Amino acid sequence: MPDHRNLVKLAGHFSLVLAVDDFFLIHDRYIAEGIIIPLYAIFVIYLLVRHRGTILSVDGFAFFLAGGLLFMSVLVDAVQELMPVSYGLSQTFEEGFKFMDGAAWLYFCTRMAAYRLQVAPDHAD
Template identity: 65%
Template sequence: MMAFISDMMRVLTRDSIRRAVLVCCVPALVFYLLALLILTQAGFTLVEILRDTAQTTGESSFLGFVSSFGAWLWVAAASVAAFRVVVEGRGATGAHRRLALLLAGFSFFLALDDFFMIHDRFLTEGILIPLYILFLYYLIRRFWPLIARVDGTAFLMAGGFLAMSVIVDAVQEILPISYGASQALEEGFKFLGGAGWLYFCTRVAAHRLVVAPVEEG
């Protein structure tokens, strides 16, 4: 026990505490307070903001389960790509870091779009989808040699599934199947595309990443 306390006191240095507070606690607290302030000003109560949707509505916790899990895929992709950027540090340069940074930002926006239904309620798909296509075209034109070296198959697989989701959404009214079946088909392609995108981002984040070994005491 005394050895644990000694190690704990050695770990809790002034620099480590300051870094944890500035990098983690302060941004999290600012986000939390701003969210409460903005949403209360928008007319929501604290209970409505803080409680889960299932608690507020009294519905099953599995309501929208697949949709929510799909948003997690985008968040996870953004996280692993951002991890690569952070690990390489501010001073790092090169195509690999720029690619990881672009993937992190794009994945985060996809998460916001999916979670808040931006393309359904705020910006039409006629605006967002072309922007997504242009961004992917830029990635291919600028980074294709690197993408192919890391895992071109994963990139093309993710893009293919997402493209199929968009196509099904565009033609679902003329498909000879029920609306529920067309939705299942569209969301299935999108889910597979999200999983493929996460896999590709993970491959980019792990590609030739050298991590210093942890010293054991």
């Protein structure tokens, strides 16, 4: 149980950091992407190594789907100048991957938060 609580806390803090970074464009304006993105990757790898059993028992597919979509968003952002499409289209892909990642991550976090909940039996009065 403490391992599960720790994972919920870490995922919540990671979600907050990602939201603040995305809202204030910290990775674009203040801290180089070459520094902040590897830190995110290291943290996700730490989560996976430290809590792999819990992650896989909760919903490993949703975790890896969210991670893959986040990777695709970062990849499109990193190579959008090299892509043979307009800036608007590359932004559409980047934001689309980010939106789907957010939905998958929300789904995983919801499943993770509800993982230890048990339905109380009905009591006849």
